[in-house]
Amino acid sequence: MNPPSTRVLAGVGLVRRRTAATALLLGLGLGLAGTVGAAGRGVSAERLARLGRFLQAGTQPGGHLGAVALVAHRGRVVLRQAYGHRDLVRQAPMPLDAIFRIYSMSKPIASVALLMLLEEGRVSLDDPLAQHLPEFAGQQVWAGGSPGLAGGPAGRAPARPLTLRHLLTHTAGFATRGADPAHALLEAAAPSDAASLQDFARRVASVPLAADPGTRFAYDGVNTEVLGRVVEVVAGEDFGRFLQARIFTPLGMKDTAFAVPPAQRHRIAELSALGPGGRLVQAPGPSSLTPGLALNLYPSGAGGLYSTADDYLRFARMLLAGGELAGRRLLGRKTVALMQLNQLAHLDPVAGLAAGEGFGLGVSVVVDPARRGRLASAGAYGWSGAASTYFTVDPQEQLIAILLMQHLPQDDLPGELPKPGVKFQNLVYQALE
Numbered sequence: 001m002n003p004p005s006t007r008v009l010a011g012v013g014l015v016r017r018r019t020a021a022t023a024l025l026l027g028l029g030l031g032l033a034g035t036v037g038a039a040g041r042g043v044s045a046e047r048l049a050r051l052g053r054f055l056q057a058g059t060q061p062g063g064h065l066g067a068v069a070l071v072a073h074r075g076r077v078v079l080r081q082a083y084g085h086r087d088l089v090r091q092a093p094m095p096l097d098a099i100f101r102i103y104s105m106s107k108p109i110a111s112v113a114l115l116m117l118l119e120e121g122r123v124s125l126d127d128p129l130a131q132h133l134p135e136f137a138g139q140q141v142w143a144g145g146s147p148g149l150a151g152g153p154a155g156r157a158p159a160r161p162l163t164l165r166h167l168l169t170h171t172a173g174f175a176t177r178g179a180d181p182a183h184a185l186l187e188a189a190a191p192s193d194a195a196s197l198q199d200f201a202r203r204v205a206s207v208p209l210a211a212d213p214g215t216r217f218a219y220d221g222v223n224t225e226v227l228g229r230v231v232e233v234v235a236g237e238d239f240g241r242f243l244q245a246r247i248f249t250p251l252g253m254k255d256t257a258f259a260v261p262p263a264q265r266h267r268i269a270e271l272s273a274l275g276p277g278g279r280l281v282q283a284p285g286p287s288s289l290t291p292g293l294a295l296n297l298y299p300s301g302a303g304g305l306y307s308t309a310d311d312y313l314r315f316a317r318m319l320l321a322g323g324e325l326a327g328r329r330l331l332g333r334k335t336v337a338l339m340q341l342n343q344l345a346h347l348d349p350v351a352g353l354a355a356g357e358g359f360g361l362g363v364s365v366v367v368d369p370a371r372r373g374r375l376a377s378a379g380a381y382g383w384s385g386a387a388s389t390y391f392t393v394d395p396q397e398q399l400i401a402i403l404l405m406q407h408l409p410q411d412d413l414p415g416e417l418p419k420p421g422v423k424f425q426n427l428v429y430q431a432l433e
Contacts, residue, residue: 043078047431052081054427055403058420059084059094064388065272065280066094067420068309070402071428072317080309086269088282097310099260099268100404101287101295103303103385107224109315110301111168111362113231113243115335122234125168125361128161132230135205136162141173142182142208155208162213167227168361169343173211176220180210191222197229197239197298217350217359221302224362228301240299250328251318253311258304260292268292268306269406271387278415283408303386309404312391316400320393340381340395342367374422375429390421392428401428 051069059066066084070077082094117123123132130137139162140155158173166172175182185207194200204222211218228239235242240258248256260268271288275281282288287295295304318325322333331339342358342365344350350358356372358365363381366372380399382392388405403424409416 041074041076042433043073044431044433048079051079051424051427051431052083054423055081055083055420061090064405064407064417064420065090066098066269067403067405068094068096068098068100069404069424070309070313070400071431072313072400073432074398077313086267088270088272088280094269095267097255097267097308098404099255099264099306099308100389100406101268101271101385101387102305102307102312102389102404103387104221105307105312105383105385105389105391106301106303106305107221108362108383109243109247109305110224110228110231110239111339112247112331113239113301114164114168114227115331115339115361116246117231117234119332119335123164123230125165126163128163129167129172129226129230130161132164132233133201133205133226135202139205140208141212142175142180142210144181158209159212160214162209164227164230165343165361166213167223167230169359170217170219170223171214171344171347172218172223172226173209173213173215174204174218174220174222175207175210176218176222177210182208182210186222191225192296195297197225197232200225200298201229215347217344217347217352219352221300224302225298225300228299231301238299239301243299243301247315247330250330251311251314251325253307253314256305256307256311256315258296258299258306259294260306262292265292269404271406271408273408274410274413274416280407309402312402312404313400316391316393316402320395320398320400339363340365340379340393375426384421388419388421390424392425397429397432399428399432401425 055067055069058064066086068082069079071079082096084094086092086094086098141158143156144154162172175186177183189203189207191200191203194203204226231242232239268291271283272280273283314325318330319336323329323331323336339361340363341360343360344358353359353364354372356368358367360381363383366376366378366380369376369378377394377396379396380392380394384390386408388407390403392401407417409419
């Protein structure tokens with residue numbers, strides 16, 4: 001593992017010998033480049049060190065640039081450690097307060113925003129979407145024809161209304177898959193080019209659905225962006241301002257936002273991709289080339305947030321505690337319980353999710369750990385982000401595990417770096433006593 005941080009150790013009077021630092025600090029429950037919790041209280045120090053060695057090895061030259069890992073168990077942080085480097089030239093060590101593009105780990109936060117409005121009696125899960133966004137009234141399901149032929153595509157009325165529950169569970173039926181016959185129409189509408197969430201929703205509503213709502217799971221950001229527009233309309237407030245006032249400020253998530261202030265952009269981890277010869281290069285696109293700027297023209301709850309491991313831990317702790325953190329309640333405990341229940345039992349098995357997994361309200365849920373094939377508890381939930389970020393909340397074990405990295409994998413590229421998520425989770429769970 002990395003040597004202890006001088007800043008962290010300065011106030012506790014420990015010797016800074018690198019050779020014995022890991023074992024000493026694990027045993028005493030003091031900080032190793034942050035915090036490593038005491039052994040003998042449900043977590044094995046010896047076994048937890050395996051996780052550190054895995055991440056240390058995985059961030060050496062030839063591997064990922066760097067990572068920040070956080071593990072909390074029964075209310076204690078047992079691991080809070082940075083590994084590797086923040087930059088492609090591997091000169092700046094990864095700081096514990098590094099800022100990451102969390103991409104799809106934005107979605108659970110956006111889902112909580114809608115559930116807050118549910119608790120206020122302003123929406124219900126089975127409200128038709130058109131009740132709140134009239135532009136979706138009359139939206140049809142693709143029923144043949146061709147976008148390129150005279151007369152255009154044929155449509156029919158959906159078998160059931162598209163509801164807010166469908167948005168939360170990615171079962172709206174939007175034509176987000178390349179194989180969908182209406183996909184070309186959605187691509188032509190270019191919702192990602194929208195200047196606002198209102199414009200985004202209008203563009204999506206102009207395209208036929210590819211499937212009846214509730215009949216298939218098709219994970220995609222369109223569902224969550226439309227959900228964000230619902231929050232704006234119902235709350236009467238810009239979605240970004242709603243998140244700041246109702247979630248980020250109450251939870252003390254001081255580094256979570258859709259853009260990073262210029263004075264803090266030096267903390268942003270560089271975004272890598274695999275280049276020629278198996279070398280890591282700067283990933284293409286504005287997210288990488290202009291770090292800290294908003295990733296979209298609109299506040300994207302589907303994937304637009306920047307955050308830190310410490311900030312996301314506060315969000316996860318709120319969920320684990322049944323909706324409350326440090327005396328600030330965001331959700332009721334029964335709402336959080338509903339959020340983590342599988343909503344897709346009628347679709348089992350669910351195409352697009354691993355065997356043994358289901359999907360709740362904005363998060364994936366472990367339904368059958370044996371079928372899933374990795375260490376976990378039934379009922380554990382969480383999600384990941386496109387740039388190699390992961391989080392898990394396990395109510396049964398009172399466990400939170402967060403791993404933040406910044407690499408965009410290309411699954412079909414020979415020599416691509418291995419995804420660390422499964423091994424990370426197994427190494428977290430094997431340390432439990």
